[in-house]
Amino acid sequence: xxxxxxxxxxxxxxxxxxxxxxxxxxxxxxxxxxxxxxxxxxxxxxxxxxxxxxxxxxxxxxxxxxxxxxxxxxxxxxxxxxxxxxxxxxxxxxxxxxxxxxxxxxxxxxxxxxxxxxxxxxxxxxxxxxxxxxxxxxxxxxxxxxxxxxxxxxxxxxxxxxxxxxxxxxxxxxxxxxxxxxxxxxxxxxxxxxxxxxxxxxxxxxxxxxxxxxxxxxxxxxxxxxxxxxxxxxxxxxxxxxxxxxxxxxxxxxxxxxxxxxxxxxxxxxxxxxxxxxxxxxxxxxxxxxxxxxxxxxxxxxxxxxxxxxxxxxxxxxxxxxxxxxxxxxxxxxxxxxxxxxxxxxxxxxxxxxxxxxxxxxxxxxxxxxxxxxxxxxxxxxxxxxxxxxxxxxxxxxxxxxxxxxxxxxxxxxxxxxxxxxxxxxxxxxxxxxxxxxxxxxxxxxxxxxxxxxxxx
Numbered sequence: 162x163x164x165x166x167x168x169x170x171x172x173x174x175x176x177x178x179x180x181x182x183x184x185x186x187x188x189x190x191x192x193x194x195x196x197x198x199x200x201x202x203x204x205x206x207x208x209x210x211x212x213x214x215x216x217x218x219x220x221x222x223x224x225x226x227x228x229x230x231x232x233x234x235x236x237x238x239x240x241x242x243x244x245x246x247x248x249x250x251x252x253x254x255x256x257x258x259x260x261x262x263x264x265x266x267x268x269x270x271x272x273x274x275x276x277x278x279x280x281x282x283x284x285x286x287x288x289x290x291x292x293x294x295x296x297x298x299x300x301x302x303x304x305x306x307x308x309x310x311x312x313x314x315x316x317x318x319x320x321x322x323x324x325x326x327x328x329x330x331x332x333x334x335x336x337x338x339x340x341x342x343x344x345x346x347x348x349x350x351x352x353x354x355x356x357x358x359x360x361x362x363x364x365x366x367x368x369x370x371x372x373x374x375x376x377x378x379x380x381x382x383x384x385x386x387x388x389x390x391x392x393x394x395x396x397x398x399x400x401x402x403x404x405x406x407x408x409x410x411x412x413x414x415x416x417x418x419x420x421x422x423x424x425x426x427x428x429x430x431x432x433x434x435x436x437x438x439x440x441x442x443x444x445x446x447x448x449x450x451x452x453x454x455x456x457x458x459x460x461x462x463x464x465x466x467x468x469x470x471x472x473x474x475x476x477x478x479x480x481x482x483x484x485x486x487x488x489x490x491x492x493x494x495x496x497x498x499x500x501x502x503x504x505x506x507x508x509x510x511x512x513x514x515x516x517x518x519x520x521x522x523x524x525x526x527x528x529x530x531x532x533x534x535x536x537x538x539x540x541x542x543x544x545x546x547x548x549x550x551x552x553x554x555x556x557x558x559x560x561x562x563x564x565x566x567x568x569x570x571x572x573x574x575x576x577x578x579x580x581x582x583x584x585x586x587x588x589x590x591x592x593x594x595x596x597x598x599x600x601x602x603x604x605x606x607x608x609x610x611x612x613x614x615x616x617x618x
Contacts, residue, residue, distance in 0.1 A: 166415045167344040167395045167396075171327075171341040174330075175340055179289045183423065186423045187288065189426045189428060190288055190292045191601055192571065193264075193291070193425075194269055195595055195599060196265070196430050197248055197266055198610075199574075200249075201270075201614070202230055202581045202584075203581035203582075204250030204367075209368055210586075212364075213368065213371060218231075220236075225274070226273070227612065229614040230585055230587065231586070231615070231616070232616070238274075240270075241271050242371045242375035245270040246367075246371030249266060251434040252484075253577075254266045256539075257303070258429050258561070259539070260302035260303040261309045261437075262299060262316045262320050263317045264321065265291060267324040267325040267374045268325060270370075271378045271381070272287050272291055273610060275328070282332055283604065283605060287610075290327075290331040293425075294325070294327045295423075298323065300424055301320040301395075306406075307409065308537050319401075321373055323351070324377070325347075326346070326380040327344065329343075333381055335381070335385060339384045339385065342389055343383075343384035344395075345394045346391075347377055347390070347394075350377075350379070351401065351405070353369050353372075353373060358488070361481045361484070367483075367484055426565065429565070433502070433503040434505050437561070438488065438539060440542075440561035441540050441558050441560070441561040442494060442540075443497050443503065444562045444567075445541075445558040446497055448558065450497070458521070458547075458548060459548060460547040461494060462526050462546075464529075464532075464544070465527055466531060466535075469490055469540050480510050483508045483509055486508045486512075492522060495519075495525055496512065498524075500517070539561075541559045542556070542558035543557045543558075578595055597609065597613050598610065
């Protein structure tokens, strides 16, 4: 009888060792860890993240793990809720461009809380747990046939909860049996529908990672106490894929070549604070805009496929809140055209009324182009700039900046971390945190990373 894919992956995870990770996987995970903490730092200043912090601080409880930026010591479950809720506030967190998921927000927030709870966990152990957890999240999402829009579920939380449970379980020292139970205990807690993308005033989209990954942490803690999870977690009659994805998945994608290849190396980092669907277009736009002032641009033509056509809705005159514009392609393009980058404030009320962005927005024209569908959900970019002097500039970006084929360098990730620190809820020195994250495998105690992610006094 074939073992459930959850059991197969649990056996691999229980035996995984840092020394067996490929060098490129280790480097990508280091960058993802720094990047995720940076996103949480930036997210700490939002109204939604502040509300979750007040809830968690009010609960109090046994001081097991750290709420980053703020420094509260709370139960591990609550710390994951607060920290993961901060990460996605600006939709700035890493993404697997083909699988369409956000792996490290799940695996790091749960794994780091577990490291603090257990104590004495090395940086190498945490890095290994994040790497293996990221591989699982990406494989689960990759195995689903069709595009993001073919199912009602958001892949990030639905798949990410299993990465959170696995990463936390590995750090807690669970064996293959324990990890299998943790995954089985995550199954009945998996949730998250695409309705959050259709509810402009809802807080759910910004908080969905916290809502999911706290329960991944809970699943690992329950397994550590000897509780049993559902069998057939992934392949069962009512397991993940049959219940959520109509059974339309490729099991081999989940379990083939474990330890020989890792999808963790294919996780993309985001250079701009907007949904990843916009980044191919942004890459092409900024390539075309190089050396061009905003006043020289007469028209910006963006070519979109079926998926990106969904995020080209009119902005209107009434501010709807930050999340309504982070995934609005013409608005993001306008911000980049106006400023040569995408500032975090472009999505708050100041940005909404900014004359330069408004002016650029009026010059954006959308053209539907079926050729843009060739990568599935995350589309390539194709932009034509028409300049006032009569010159036309056309650029295509098959893959967006941050993809494995066009990766962000260490310096670009550090620069992003500094930018995020400028938007923190309080004064923050990000340099020491960056040094520690980029040398995580040398840390004797991974819990030090959480201490360094607390704002300066």
